[in-house]
Amino acid sequence: MEVSEASHQIIADLLAARTGQQLTESRRWRVATALSGVFRERGISNVDQLVCLLASPGQSELAQDVVEALLNNETYFYRDKPTFDQLPETVLPEMAEKRRSTRRLSIWSAGCSTGQEVHSLAMMFAEQRARWDGWTIDILGTDISHKAIKAARSGRYTQFEVQRGLGVNEMLRHFDETNDGWQIHDDVRTSTRFQQHNVLAEPPGRQSFDLVLCRNVLLYFDPITRATAFERLRSALAPDGYLMLGAGETVVGQTDAFAPTSNRPSIYSPARNARSVLPIAANG
Numbered sequence: 001m002e003v004s005e006a007s008h009q010i011i012a013d014l015l016a017a018r019t020g021q022q023l024t025e026s027r028r029w030r031v032a033t034a035l036s037g038v039f040r041e042r043g044i045s046n047v048d049q050l051v052c053l054l055a056s057p058g059q060s061e062l063a064q065d066v067v068e069a070l071l072n073n074e075t076y077f078y079r080d081k082p083t084f085d086q087l088p089e090t091v092l093p094e095m096a097e098k099r100r101s102t103r104r105l106s107i108w109s110a111g112c113s114t115g116q117e118v119h120s121l122a123m124m125f126a127e128q129r130a131r132w133d134g135w136t137i138d139i140l141g142t143d144i145s146h147k148a149i150k151a152a153r154s155g156r157y158t159q160f161e162v163q164r165g166l167g168v169n170e171m172l173r174h175f176d177e178t179n180d181g182w183q184i185h186d187d188v189r190t191s192t193r194f195q196q197h198n199v200l201a202e203p204p205g206r207q208s209f210d211l212v213l214c215r216n217v218l219l220y221f222d223p224i225t226r227a228t229a230f231e232r233l234r235s236a237l238a239p240d241g242y243l244m245l246g247a248g249e250t251v252v253g254q255t256d257a258f259a260p261t262s263n264r265p266s267i268y269s270p271a272r273n274a275r276s277v278l279p280i281a282a283n284g
Contacts, residue, residue: 007051011066014054018067019144020200020229021220034069038062068145072220075113077165078120079215080247083266087211088124091242091267095210096135098240104136108209108236110199111217112141115152115192116165121213122188123174142197142204152194155184199229203236212237215246215266223254230255234270243268 011031012023023031032047042062044050054063078084092105099105109118118141125137143149162171162182175182197204199217212233218226233243234257243258245251245266251258258268 004048007047010051010054011047011070014063015067015070018063019071019198020225021071022222022225023070031070035066038065038069041065064146068147071145071148073113073145073148074216075116076161077116077123079117079165080266081165083244083247084120086264086267087121087244088128090264091211091244095242096131099210103134105138105211106207106209107137107139107211108204108213109139109141110197110212110214110233112143112152112194113145113148114157114161115141115148115155115194116157116161117141117213117215118152118192118194119155119184119188120165122192123170125191126174126188137191139192140204140209141192141194142199143194144196144198146196149194149196155189156181157184158182199232200225201232203232208238208241209236210238210241211244212241213244215244216249218245218249218254227255227257230257234258237270239270241270243270 008023008028008031015021015023035047035050038044038050039046042053044053050062050066053059054066095105107121109121112118118139121139122137125132141149141152143152156178157175158181162175171182174188175184177183195204199214203209214229214233218229221229230251237243242261243251245268247266249266250260251268252260256271259271261267261269
């Protein structure tokens with residue numbers, strides 16, 4: 001389905017205004033496919049017709065549906081496992097030593113999509129239950145998508161979703177099979193919570209996080225917006241905390257708010273004396 005240049009630009013501007021994400025030319029081919037569900041639900045034939053409807057008064061719900069359809073909610077359990085394995089092996093033991101007086105850890109998964117990353121973290125702690133006995137573990141998952149957060153809160157996944165990243169033994173230890181799919185156990189979910197949030201907005205809550213995961217989110221921002229996101233993440237992180245990015249992301253050449261850590265790919269520390277950037281306006 002061909003998308004006119006004018007319609008493509010309007011859709012791109014809507015996505016950028018609501019999320020900060022850029023709908024680049026390389027992603028143009030997927031617009032019509034991504035919006036196919038919106039077309040079916042609302043009886044819309046093509047993108048040009050959709051753009052005309054968006055220009056009509058009282059279409060805020062349609063605009064939100066369009067934005068959510070264009071978001072990339074790709075995720076799975078223990079995504080980029082070699083990177084993820086650094087947490088129980090080195091990062092969390094170090095944080096446990098730093099927080100031994102309070103016996104509390106706060107973790108933020110920014111751009112958590114449908115919750116697999118948050119639940120991977122929760123299962124990781126559940127697998128080391130004796131080690132974390134007596135600790136308060138708070139894992140917050142946020143995403144700009146209302147539908148993704150609703151799915152994450154349910155803790156229910158399809159057979160295809162649980163098989164992505166989980167072995168049979170892990171599935172049986174932490175999930176129950178139901179008529180509607182696989183339901184994660186309540187004792188795993190007790191450490192998790194979810195809320196809708198834009199990473200470009202003020203950080204959620206008032207507490208500082210010991211660990212922030214923001215993986216495969218910043219790829220879709222332009223350099224200025226990405227720098228603002230890094231500043232937001234830094235302001236949310238404890239001075240001795242850590243930021244984890246996706247395997248294909250880096251802070252090098254992107255921001256001076258963070259610095260790489262030694263021998264820990266994708267793990268970064270807040271930089272000292274970093275220059276602050278001016279925040280940009282963003283909904284969320």
